[in-house]
Amino acid sequence: MNAVPISQTGHDVPHGGRRPARAIAPAVIYGTGWCAATQGVRRHLDRRGVPYHYVDIEKDPAAAARLRWMTGGSLSHPTVSVAGEVLVEPSLSEVDWALSRAGLI
Amino acid sequence: MEGKPYSRRLQDLEERFEQLEPLIPEGYEKEAISVLHGIVQELWRSLHSGGGAPSTDGPTLADIAELHRRAPPMEGEAHSTPLPVGARAPDITLQDGNGHRVSLHDFRGRPVILVFYPLDWSPSCSDQLSLYQAESGEFDKYAAQLLAVSVDSIYSHGAWAAVRGLSFPLLADFQPKGEVARRYQVWRPKEGFCERALYVVDKDGMIRYSYVSPKLDQVPDIYELYRVLDSLQAPVRGAPEVAGRK
Numbered sequence: 073m074n075a076v077p078i079s080q081t082g083h084d085v086p087h088g089g090r091r092p093a094r095a096i097a098p099a100v101i102y103g104t105g106w107c108a109a110t111q112g113v114r115r116h117l118d119r120r121g122v123p124y125h126y127v128d129i130e131k132d133p134a135a136a137a138r139l140r141w142m143t144g145g146s147l148s149h150p151t152v153s154v155a156g157e158v159l160v161e162p163s164l165s166e167v168d169w170a171l172s173r174a175g176l177i
Numbered sequence: 178m179e180g181k182p183y184s185r186r187l188q189d190l191e192e193r194f195e196q197l198e199p200l201i202p203e204g205y206e207k208e209a210i211s212v213l214h215g216i217v218q219e220l221w222r223s224l225h226s227g228g229g230a231p232s233t234d235g236p237t238l239a240d241i242a243e244l245h246r247r248a249p250p251m252e253g254e255a256h257s258t259p260l261p262v263g264a265r266a267p268d269i270t271l272q273d274g275n276g277h278r279v280s281l282h283d284f285r286g287r288p289v290i291l292v293f294y295p296l297d298w299s300p301s302c303s304d305q306l307s308l309y310q311a312e313s314g315e316f317d318k319y320a321a322q323l324l325a326v327s328v329d330s331i332y333s334h335g336a337w338a339a340v341r342g343l344s345f346p347l348l349a350d351f352q353p354k355g356e357v358a359r360r361y362q363v364w365r366p367k368e369g370f371c372e373r374a375l376y377v378v379d380k381d382g383m384i385r386y387s388y389v390s391p392k393l394d395q396v397p398d399i400y401e402l403y404r405v406l407d408s409l410q411a412p413v414r415g416a417p418e419v420a421g422r423k
Contacts, residue, residue, distance in 0.1 A: 111398070142211075144215020158191070
């Protein structure tokens with residue numbers, strides 16, 4: 073078993089581009105490698121088979137600035153972005169609800 | 178996958194909002210726009226969270242499980258060097274939250290994930306052990322046993338495990354306080370608790386991985402742990418694949 077999840081590629085968050093958003097984009101998880109709650113959300117989506125982009129905000133200052141912009145100044149982690157919904161430190165239930173509303177699960 | 182129409186609209190708006198960020202000069206106006214956006218997101222979120230009036234019947238079990246979110250922070254740099262990989266893991270025998278004596282050698286023949294964490298009920302520890310509980314099915318595929326050690330009493334362990342739904346042993350390094358943490362070189366004498374540290378002991382009792390978090394509030398990377406377990410042995414043949422970990 074390869075321990076590197078398909079979703080651990082990270083750092084390729086769709087942002088700032090002119091991509092037409094007709095389809096629902098993958099979820100984005102903003103977090104840090106040492107945050108247990110971030111790891112918990114990532115593993116939860118791994119188990120559910122939901123593709124996502126993982127962004128380590130300590131390694132990507134531009135992403136951190138973007139996160140601060142979206143959350144009103146917060147760099148809390150994890151923050152999960154799903155189809156336009158920005159969830160700061162969500163419960164796994166909240167993540168599931170957002171994924172369901174977006175048709176991702 | 179096609180989402181619902183409102184989701185696409187919301188996503189379009191959110192993307193447009195992101196695109197505008199670099200175009201707005203820094204200052205209070207930009208901050209105010211960001212704060213307003215945060216407010217809208219939180220209001221939208223609250224509509225779906227079923228947030229009714231708070232209970233007047235006192236704290237619920239869920240409230241108690243969430244106490245760590247408002248607890249004083251646990252901070253500090255690591256100042257320990259763990260036992261090296263290749264060393265024999267010192268045997269330990271401690272009581273768990275049910276008062277049962279649990280020894281490392283009980284699990285000879287299986288990998289053991291030995292977790293040292295500072296304290297029950299504290300901020301990062303709560304999330305860390307809940308993370309491991311959620312991984313219990315995956316650990317089973319490696320026939321791995323997780324043992325968690327802190328200086329808390331068996332009664333604290335029992336209550337904390339019940340509140341957080343933890344099913345693996347929480348071992349009380351209580352008397353002599355921190356003796357096991359000292360043997361594993363992860364004791365913090367000034368604070369009276371251990372480092373946040375992780376050992377993986379193989380089926381023959383040898384240390385195959387040792388790690389001390391550089392800061393107390395930092396939790397070891399679960400994906401790194403899986404890389405270690407992968408290196409020890411293949412998962413049980415025929416076990417279902419975990420999505421995203423192939």
